[in-house]
Amino acid sequence: MSPPTAAPQALVLIAEDEPEIADILSAYLGRSGLRSVRAADGRRALDLHLSLKPDLILLDVQMPQLDGWQVLAEIRHRGDTPVVMLTAMDQDIDKLTGLRIGADDYVVKPFNPAEVVARVQAVLRRVRPGGEAPNRRFIRIGRLQADLESHEITLHGEDGDHLLALTPTEFKLMVHLMRAPRRAFGREELLVACLPEGEALERTVDSHVSKLRKKLEAAGLDGVPANVRGVGYRLGEGT
The missing domain is CATH 1.10.10.10 (Winged helix-like DNA-binding domain superfamily/Winged helix DNA-binding domain)
Incomplete structure (x- = not known):
């Protein structure tokens, strides 16, 4: 039986510069009924956020052009699109930095992609109860x-x-x-x-x-x- 879909046809922006990780995340999200689009650097992630208005962003911390903290700060300046941070840095100060800027959740690499999808679904359920229209704040x-x-x-x-x-x-x-x-x-x-x-x-x-x-x-x-x-x-x- 397929995992339950928290928000049918929700669009997830994967901001990740490692193609193999982006491939895996995209595949697992697709199996759960979630659409995805990719950005390989921070600047491209901000461009896609502006043009596509995704329902949630999976955001890597260490990226070219702009790092994840800079991207998150700009996204929070624009609004409240949910963000789940992907980071290889597991020190408490890094987690606190993300939460202070406004991350909704974080996952430390290496991670189980199924867990990432579960976190995505949980955040989407919180911000889109009952399948409400995306971006309703x-x-x-x-x-x-x-x-x-x-x-x-x-x-x-x-x-x-x-x-x-x-x-x-x-x-x-x-x-x-x-x-x-x-x-x-x-x-x-x-x-x-x-x-x-x-x-x-x-x-x-x-x-x-x-x-x-x-x-x-x-x-x-x-x-x-x-x-x-x-x-x-x-x-x-x-x-």
């Missing part, structure tokens, strides 16, 4: 909906919808957690990805999360974000 997880254009988060309930009055940092924290709702995020990662540069202490994350949780509780959602002992936080099961 919403994330929906359970009762929560984040509007990435208006920077608003709404909690849907039986008594109506509640628009949460969040600070910019609280919004960033929620969106970061919603992008990977089952994943436990460390405080340091959340600090780098979501908080202003001047807030350099991990306990500052706890303060922001505490205020965020109180606002969600007041709107009728308890236990979100959830504590993960010894790690940090994840979105939680209450959604």
